[in-house]
Amino acid sequence: MASTGNAAAGGLLRDHLGRCSDAFVANLGSCSITRAELRGALEGLRIAWRRGFKKIQLNLDSSTAINIIKNWADNDHNHGLIAQQIGELLSRRWEVNVCHIYREANFAADFLASKGHCVNFGTHLFDVCDPELRHWLLYDVRETAQERGILI
Template sequence: MDGAYKEVRVAGCGGVIRDSNGVWRGGFAKNLDICSVYIAELCVVLEGLRYARRLEFNRIELEVDSSVVNQELRQPGYGRPLGGALVMRIRSLLELEWEVVINHSY
């Protein structure tokens, strides 16, 4: 999954979901309102978790390329006030009955 932002104030996010065998199970893309890279990265995490939930996965590995977002999700209390509502939505999904492993991808 990845979020992106261009200087022309166009932002979007998208991702792919694969099963444990690496088989493609779905993908998504979404245009976002004007936002920062940080917000775009939070949006892609939220959308990806929602999508995985709809597909009824009960164990997922979430690959996040933003070190700030990775730390924000791993360490409650870390982070910035900007995006707080998104972080709360993500954390509420992380607390559901499923296993989510967050990995930092480079």
């Protein structure tokens, strides 16, 4: 597994209108980008479960992480332990839909991930009233409402 240096993750829980109820940042130390994506998914699912959510759409911009989550079956895989932990959460009594989204539709999560570099090692809850986060939340809601054109 190639290391990319110090990694961070961030995520948030939003309702169907895009309003944020919870947010987190995580300083993960040295790990790959894929591991950081999986750790962010794991932390977000843990928070959602603790908060009692029963219907979740887990949005990730990494198709590699999504593939690992949806198709993992090998404990000896580089990301086996994290994939197993995510799988255990997914098997609980709730509905979780794992979806790919474009990075451009999730600037709030990217903002939080960048903040993860500024905190001590571990996962930390983030103030959802932070003006910068509120800016990116509004931006995400406004931008995802617009049609996205893709050039090939």
